[in-house]
Amino acid sequence: MPFADMSPWIRLEPELLLPLVEGQPLIHVRRKRPLYYQGDAATTAYVVKEGRVCITTYSQAGMEQQLYIAEQGALFGEHACLLNTPHITSAVSIVDSTVYTIPFPVFERKLSQHPELNQAVMRILCRKCSLLVGRLLSQSSTVSLQRIAQALVDMTQEYGLETEEGTEISIRFSHQDVANLLHISRVTVTKAFQSMTQAGIILRRNNHILVRDRTALSQLAVGSLML
Secondary structure (H helix, E strand, O other): OOHHHHOOEEOOOHHHHHHHHOOOOEEEEOOOOEEEOOOOOOOEEEEEEEOOEEEEEEOOOOOEEEEEEEOOOOEEOHHHHHHOOOOOOEEEEOOOEEEEEEEHHHHHHHHHHOHHHHHHHHHHHHHHHHHHHHHHHHHHHOOHHHHHHHHHHHHHHHHEEEEOOEEEEOOOOOHHHHHHHHOOOHHHHHHHHHHHHHOOOEEEEOOEEEEOOHHHHHHHHHOOOOO
């Protein structure tokens, strides 16, 4: 499975779910505030209008595993609604966000009224399934450096700003954020960043990552370059 299919950032064209969100109320969620917690009753589906929402789950021991980041146009919370079960994940806004809220009876009714909406929701569900399967495969068969490099490739594609020195990733994130997203240790992430910095591939500047050599970063992600 190509790494590009495993990108944990899900962003969709706003028009894709237009029949679903038309006329639905918007809520404004401050940074680090939850929309729902794991175990809550599922009564509402959500679509991101602006911002980013992290979908995460916790083991019985309290270990956090981030599953994906819902960005503009992304649907989330629908899985538990469709199965009529409590949420098996939590949803927390990463930045100040604006989100459509769709009560499940409205969600069901709009699916029955718009065949094209059914197809869009099925594609979204399949995308999420492929993402999670890919993540499982990568954990068992891919070295950590490749996975970390691919995460940087994904962020460069989504948030890259071209400068004279390279491509700057406009969002801020910590080594722990990357570790949580990829389900690896923070120490492993730190060592990988140090190796890429020493090789001249990346540079941390003003709390942002500057990718100085995108070709080398892409080669690391597919395993054709070793450090």
